[in-house]
Each structure stands twice: as structure tokens, then as C-alpha cells.
Amino acid sequence: MASASLISRLPQVRGSYKENAPLAPLTWFRVGGAADVLYMPADADDLAVFLAGCPADVPLTVVGVGSNLLVRDGGIEGVVIRLGSGFTFIEREGDTRLRAGCAVPDIALAKAALDAGLTGLEFYRGIPGALGGALRMNAGAYGRETKDVLVEAEAVTRAGEKVTLSNADFGYSYRHSDVSPDLIFTSALFEVAKGDKAEIAARMDEITSSREGSQPIRSRTGGSTFKNPGGTNPDGPKAWKLIDAAGGRGLKRGGAQVSEQHCNFLINTGDATAADLEGLGEDVRARVKEASGIELEWEIKRIGRTAADAEGQAA
Structure with a gap:
């Protein structure tokens, strides 16, 4: 599918389109071909407009920070969707809940929880990815998983409809969820607990030291x-x-x-x-x-x- 003809079939959006966009720089392995079209939505509303207006025969692929991803050398057909700055917010809801956009790196969410004196998300310090991927695969490390802290997540369907999924809707198991691959997650709400900042920081430092001592984190790898x-x-x-x-x-x-x-x-x-x-x-x-x-x-x-x-x- 030629990218020039594909662009002409896509709806007008506030975000950006880029034809024949190299994907290797977006992945930790630094390999792979180009996307026919790369779309970066401005926010969840823009994403919904795109999905509602995108022809049903156009293949769609969502990528995050590219940490757990191998893009093959021939690139990706259709439109690759990558969430950007409009999905990097972190907000506190009440005393013990945090809502975050799905482009937020797992490590950044762990740090935000530390700054707020909230415990329960320290394990995300050991996961090299973003929240969208963590939701999809029930990411976990050091004895905890996403299913242990997730309350609900917001997503957009292939038809452009916004939906909210509870933790139970995910059908979580080890490194797996049962949710439809057509759903694109935009934000998630997490339940944590009040904690001692010094103890939280010590646990995160322990996780950091463990990773650096046992994993090739400074290499071009995919986790x-x-x-x-x-x-x-x-x-x-x-x-x-x-x-x-x-x-x-x-x-x-x-x-x-x-x-x-x-x-x-x-x-x-x-x-x-x-x-x-x-x-x-x-x-x-x-x-x-x-x-x-x-x-x-x-x-x-x-x-x-x-x-x-x-x-x-x-x-």
C-alpha cells in the first residue's frame, strides 16, 4: 500500500502524519523498517476522530516506547499509531489513586508515586516500557504485576468509541490480557497506599541496583x-x-x-x-x-x- 495514496484516505486530525517514517529510532533494538504512515494523535479526542474516520481496510498498529518490541526489516503496513505528549499526564485522584496517560514511562509513574509518598508502584521502576504496554501484557517485576494495582483503564475502539474497562475486564494472567487487540489504551487509574518516602525510595534504589547488576540495560536490547x-x-x-x-x-x-x-x-x-x-x-x-x-x-x-x-x- 503506497503511503501517498494512503494519506489521502485518512481523516483530518489535529495530530501529525508522517509518510514512510523510520521506526528503528523509536525502538530500543534500533532495527526495523519504516511505517507506511506514522500518526501521532494530539490527545484522546483526536485519536477518537481518527479511528472513527479511518477506513476499515487500513491496517493499524500501536507502538509505545519500543522497549519490548522487534519491528521486522520490511516495516509495517498501514498506519502506525504512537501516543505522544498528549498522553503523558499524571494526576492524583483522592488520597491513594493516580491516573496516568498511557504514554507515561513505567519508571516515571513509579517516581511520581514516590514524590507523592504513595507505595505500591515501586515495581514499575524495574520495567522498561510505557503504561500502554504494561496494561496490554500485565507487565510485572519483583513480585508484583499490573493486575495488582490497576483499577480501570480508558480506551478507544476501532470505531472511535471511548470505553472504560475495569480490572476484571482484562482477564489478566501471567504476561497476558484477554482484551481485544483493537482497543487503544489512553489512560489508566491505579490504586496505591500511603507510605514512607524513605522506605519507598530505598525499595526503588534496590530495584535499580538489581537491574544494573544483572541485566544489560545499557545495550541495544528489548528486555x-x-x-x-x-x-x-x-x-x-x-x-x-x-x-x-x-x-x-x-x-x-x-x-x-x-x-x-x-x-x-x-x-x-x-x-x-x-x-x-x-x-x-x-x-x-x-x-x-x-x-x-x-x-x-x-x-x-x-x-x-x-x-x-x-x-x-x-x-
Whole structure:
């Protein structure tokens, strides 16, 4: 689908459209092709107008800060929606609730809670993403998950209708929700508790130190690559242990490498393609399957066209 002809079919908005927009700079891996069109809505009302007026046959993809995302080398067909400054607010509601826009980084929400003397969101200090993704995948770390603190979330449907979902509506399980992929989250309300700022800060510092000591956070990576087969069970099998036991630590394919520091992380060493990273992930899955009989499930979201797919569409 040519971006020029696509632009002419889209509704007028207050936000911005950009044709053939590179997506690699928007992802932590720094790989991947371009979006046919990148749309950045001004706010939730603008997003609703866009969705109501967007032709039903136009593919839509939502991306956040790109931390848990692998965009394939052929880019993404249709419109990629990325929430911006109109979705970065954080507001206090009553004594123990915070409402935040879904473009707010998880770490920023944890810091806001600390500043307000509220406890319960410290675990977000250890999650490299934004709230929209945290809602979608029930993001969690250090013993807590999004389902433990979420009250409700606001979203917009593919038809442009604004809806509110309760925690129960999400059907949460380990790193998963049952909500429709067509919903685009715009804000969320969290229930926390009053706490001691010094204790909250100490817990966040502990999480920061743990991450820096065990994860390659200064590399071009996408966070945890595979879900733990044992879920949140502390005694269940861990993905990194299975990968290590299968000889995956340090494994390479092209410019992609399994981290020597934490082998549930893939790294772009400098010149990796998305195909290198995805192929290396599949190599790891095959090794673990052969060694343990366990089939690892991707946690990183992989989207878009392969380079071959894109060439075929252009031919």
C-alpha cells in the first residue's frame, strides 16, 4: 500500500502524519523498517476522530516506547499509531489513586508515586516500557504485576468509541490480557497506599541496583526475550536458566547476540538486522526445546513485514 495514496484516505486530525517514517529510532533494538504512515494523535479526542474516520481496510498498529518490541526489516503496513505528549499526564485522584496517560514511562509513574509518598508502584521502576504496554501484557517485576494495582483503564475502539474497562475486564494472567487487540489504551487509574518516602525510595534504589547488576540495560536490547515457563511461581523454571543450560549464553547470529550477562536478553551488537535478532531467538528456542523439552514463548512482541515480504509487495 503506497503511503501517498494512503494519506489521502485518512481523516483530518489535529495530530501529525508522517509518510514512510523510520521506526528503528523509536525502538530500543534500533532495527526495523519504516511505517507506511506514522500518526501521532494530539490527545484522546483526536485519536477518537481518527479511528472513527479511518477506513476499515487500513491496517493499524500501536507502538509505545519500543522497549519490548522487534519491528521486522520490511516495516509495517498501514498506519502506525504512537501516543505522544498528549498522553503523558499524571494526576492524583483522592488520597491513594493516580491516573496516568498511557504514554507515561513505567519508571516515571513509579517516581511520581514516590514524590507523592504513595507505595505500591515501586515495581514499575524495574520495567522498561510505557503504561500502554504494561496494561496490554500485565507487565510485572519483583513480585508484583499490573493486575495488582490497576483499577480501570480508558480506551478507544476501532470505531472511535471511548470505553472504560475495569480490572476484571482484562482477564489478566501471567504476561497476558484477554482484551481485544483493537482497543487503544489512553489512560489508566491505579490504586496505591500511603507510605514512607524513605522506605519507598530505598525499595526503588534496590530495584535499580538489581537491574544494573544483572541485566544489560545499557545495550541495544528489548528486555526479557522469553516468558518464564513457570510464570510467577518462584520455584518454576526460569527462561534464562533453561537457555544457559542449553548452551545459549553468548550465542550469535549476524550482529545479534545472546547477552553474556543475562541470557534471556538479546543484544544488537551494532549492525544487527531484525532478521538476525528474530532468527537468533528461534535458534535459542530450538536449543532449549532439544535440551529440556520445554518450548519457550516469546515475550518480546515481533511485528511487521520481513524484507522479503516488503519486496514482494513492491514488485
